[in-house]
Amino acid sequence: MTNAYKQLLEGGVTLVIGLALWLFTGDIELPVVTLTKIGVVMMCWGGAQLLYGSYLSLGGQRSKG
Numbered sequence: 001m002t003n004a005y006k007q008l009l010e011g012g013v014t015l016v017i018g019l020a021l022w023l024f025t026g027d028i029e030l031p032v033v034t035l036t037k038i039g040v041v042m043m044c045w046g047g048a049q050l051l052y053g054s055y056l057s058l059g060g061q062r063s064k065g
Contacts, residue, residue, distance in 0.1 A: 004056035011049025018042025 021039030028035050 002056075004053050007049050007053030007056060009053075011046045011051075011053055013046070014042050014049060015046030018044075018046055 018039045018041070021035050021042065023039075025035035025039065
């Protein structure tokens with residue numbers, strides 16, 4: 001399993017979990033943070049991982065010479 005594939009997989013899973021938190025936990029209140037805000041942060045982090053994994057996969061296809 002290459003590093004690019006790991007980044008893409010982890011980013012996709014993080015993005016989907018963040019989206020689920022953002023969509024379905026609006027009525028749940030915790031004392032410190034809200035789950036919808038955690039969902040937004042997870043979506044941003046997952047999107048960044050997807051972009052980085054895409055960059056790694058495209059960088060691996062280039063010829064080195």
